[in-house]
Amino acid sequence: MRDVFVAGVGMSQFGKQLPKGLKQLAAEAVLPALADAGAVASSLEAVYGGNAVAGLITGQEMIRTQVALRPLGIEGVPVFNVENACASSASAFHLAWQSVACGVHDVVLAIGLEKMTHRDKAVSFGAVGTAVDLEQRDEMAAALGAGDDSSRSFFMDIYAGMTKEYMERSGATQADMAAVVVKAHRHAALNPKAQYRDEVSLDEVMNSREIAWPLTLLMCAPIGDGAAAAVLASEEGMARLAGATDRPRVRVLASVIRSGTALGSGRAKSAVLTAQSAFERAGVAPSDIDCAEVHDATAPAELFIYEDLGFAAPGEAPRLLASGATALGGSMPVNTSGGLLCKGHPIGATGIAQIVETTWQLRGEAGARQVPGARLALTHNGGGWLDEDSAAMAVHIFERI
């Protein structure tokens, strides 16, 4: 396997942007990513595009990446449209990485694209709700007492159930969940691309509308639109590009994807196994990580993930959070971008948006939210839900060199 570098990154504004279509969102991510890499459209040898629900929102299906990128003159190369629910663009990045690592290509583009807003909110929620086995959905909804009227409450009911179980087991409180949100808003306030840039208090989070106890509205990632792009290159590819040479390079240390598994039981076993593989391939330990972007689709998820990734022992995540270690200024800030909760979660774009943030951190280009001296960064991105585990789980580890 050859070394693969993140040669350039870019992302659009995230947020509810009803008038913007996929072409505009793509341009806002790809043009900065190309410029950042010192590349032009014709530098690209292949394109891997991740998208999840824009087809259901806009009607454009099957060749979404080609359609979105054609106005930028990106054409005549292999283009693949990759879907894996909320892990769509981490999956696209993985396939792009694989093609460079294996020597098939020297310079490729990975892009995550998403359009979720629709005049009718029920269309947006309905689209998100297709990331499960529809045949299981009714059974699950009935078991959760969730009714079957809203896809959103269905997913949120899954998270609520896991959270109640976690609270019983660990002694965590609803306030612990709210503290994740306070941190996320504090980080996002420093991120010009974030959907929400206001700070909130613990009380505001606790008192916001209840979605499914113990989850309140502010504990749930919002609907939004956005795109994020990364140019990946081999050593040879880097030499060909005109990107800045006086800055640190970002190298992919591990790129691991797996789907959920029947091995053992319990929530999100795949996250544990995927992270273990990634740490093993990277040759680093959880304690070596300087900053991370993780899949906080709800606030409690961030706590679960601390434990899945080995950042905290079972039941200890609230203590890790309370220590300040995972906030800016701490020893291992998590979700400096504001995370899915506040930067936003245009689902097909999220995986690469996480990689954009960690790239900026590793290069020292994260501005007011910079983690000083960050050298190792991790991204964790999960997608879909099947048999009580993620249908797709992606963990990436990056190194500044």
Added chain:
Amino acid sequence: MRDVFVAGVGMSQFGKQLPKGLKQLAAEAVLPALADAGAVASSLEAVYGGNAVAGLITGQEMIRTQVALRPLGIEGVPVFNVENACASSASAFHLAWQSVACGVHDVVLAIGLEKMTHRDKAVSFGAVGTAVDLEQRDEMAAALGAGDDSSRSFFMDIYAGMTKEYMERSGATQADMAAVVVKAHRHAALNPKAQYRDEVSLDEVMNSREIAWPLTLLMCAPIGDGAAAAVLASEEGMARLAGATDRPRVRVLASVIRSGTALGSGRAKSAVLTAQSAFERAGVAPSDIDCAEVHDATAPAELFIYEDLGFAAPGEAPRLLASGATALGGSMPVNTSGGLLCKGHPIGATGIAQIVETTWQLRGEAGARQVPGARLALTHNGGGWLDEDSAAMAVHIFERI
């Protein structure tokens, strides 16, 4: 790059199968493919699934491959959902090939899955009609005088326009197009998996309902459901599998994908360029090919493709057809399966279904439609339409060893 072998293949019945869901169709393709390869679910190290419109038909989106394969115990490995319109599963096969060729995996599954039938036929046609840039579609429809009421007539109007232009240029007649259909039905009559197994006369084709002159109903591929699967393996993977060792091996000589391009102008330039790359990588010439499966979404397309692939000089395709060379018994039979026209065209399954047929041919397992001594086979699969060219074009070349 390592050698990659098609270790096992399988396909479901093709046709209008309204009661069958993706899980059943998947099982009908995957179980025979695993058995053929001497593999079990746990032999697979990754899965690449191609699908195009089943999401719009069934509501199941984002994690379709995981959902369809979970009942077969295929889990805990990377699973990628790949979309590229009618070239979705050729794209999935290409990515699977890449991962084995590059040494990432030794045994992987590529599957093409499709569900097109819907109680409301307009839903099926509407789904197919999303394989273009929707913003271009209205303009194109207006330019073609096609109206905007039916996605089917829109695509068929594109083909009709190309056919009229071809007829003017080459002197070909409507009867030449009809002759493609007569051949396709004759071949499909020998294929138990085919959607249509009846022979038809030239008159029946000419006199069937006009769709868009010169195209009649029988000149257009039907709507249908189906799945096709292939197990790919490296030399090491083959040694690990329990597949029959006393039969010829099928090796991938070339796997090339590209999207359409602005290079030059004119219809389906990408087919010419993709085929040239494939022949170059395989180190063989068009005249070396013993049998081929090509993307005859309409009857005239088969004639165009003869010329795009270099099987016939420009304008000479009708003569090649009339000579009998591309019919069973000729020197290079094309679409021995019955092609998209008669075997059927469940669009996300088509690319791999072509590979299933060529694998059977190369192994001498094609029964009544066997091409004696076939040693080199080609598949040609195109998807989507953008700026007057295919959005995705795939050419594969296989060799018996």
